[in-house]
Amino acid sequence: MDTLKGRSVVLRRATPDDAPAFRAALACEEVARWWTRNGWLDVEGDLARPDHRRLAITVEGVAVGMIQWWAEESPVCPYATVDMFLHPDYHRRGYGTDALRTLVGWLLSAGRQHRVTIDPAADNTAAIRCYEKVGFRRVGVLRQYWKDDAGQWRDGLLLDLLAGDLAAGREGGHGDR
Numbered sequence: 001m002d003t004l005k006g007r008s009v010v011l012r013r014a015t016p017d018d019a020p021a022f023r024a025a026l027a028c029e030e031v032a033r034w035w036t037r038n039g040w041l042d043v044e045g046d047l048a049r050p051d052h053r054r055l056a057i058t059v060e061g062v063a064v065g066m067i068q069w070w071a072e073e074s075p076v077c078p079y080a081t082v083d084m085f086l087h088p089d090y091h092r093r094g095y096g097t098d099a100l101r102t103l104v105g106w107l108l109s110a111g112r113q114h115r116v117t118i119d120p121a122a123d124n125t126a127a128i129r130c131y132e133k134v135g136f137r138r139v140g141v142l143r144q145y146w147k148d149d150a151g152q153w154r155d156g157l158l159l160d161l162l163a164g165d166l167a168a169g170r171e172g173g174h175g176d177r
């Protein structure tokens with residue numbers, strides 16, 4: 001995949017040059033409270049790996065966030081999972097919804113994936129609202145799923161999406177199938 005075009009964002013493969021922008025976003029409290037300081041330690045090193053699946057979310061050529069995916073290739077229960085963040089300066093402008101809808105649309109097209117999951121903190125209302133807007137459905141609470149920077153166990157919420165659930169998001173186009 002080279003680029004995926006949404007309504008207002010373009011997703012492209014992230015490179016080590018994106019590390020400063022990603023670090024700047026991760027350093028903001030609005031992002032760090034959900035990604036945690038231990039959430040992504042070796043940004044430069046990970047972006048240099050040839051097999052990474054991280055995309056820069058760009059708006060008019062500027063990297064404003066990151067969206068990543070990973071796939072469980074099981075022959076019996078395959079699924080892909082997605083995670084993302086945007087710099088707070090770009091929150092609440094529809095970019096998160098557009099980026100997620102665009103990536104998930106690509107993942108589900110051409111038989112690439114059958115099911116996509118996402119697992120925000122159970123109290124991350126902004127993320128959950130964004131994901132439900134794209135068509136994700138709540139599966140259930142993941143008890144004591146992740147540890148915050150204070151060392152406290154926190155619950156997660158598992159959501160999943162099948163191709164038919166994305167129906168509301170068809171306006172996003174794909175630059176590369």
Ligand SMILES: CC(C)(COP(=O)(O)OP(=O)(O)OC[C@H]1O[C@@H](n2cnc3c(N)ncnc32)[C@H](O)[C@@H]1OP(=O)(O)O)[C@@H](O)C(=O)NCCC(=O)NCCS
Nearest residue numbers: 034084085086091092093094095096097120126127129130
């Ligand atoms: C989660 C995140 C990616 C959402 O992206 P976004 O571009 O701000 O979201 P959108 O503008 O597309 O908004 C989607 C919906 O969520 C709502 N929403 C967004 N931020 C919200 C907030 N802080 N509180 C309540 N609702 C919020 C929007 O109003 C919109 O719903 P609506 O159309 O019914 O009004 C972004 O907030 C973010 O990067 N957060 C920090 C990192 C994070 O939590 N990542 C997810 C980890 S799983």
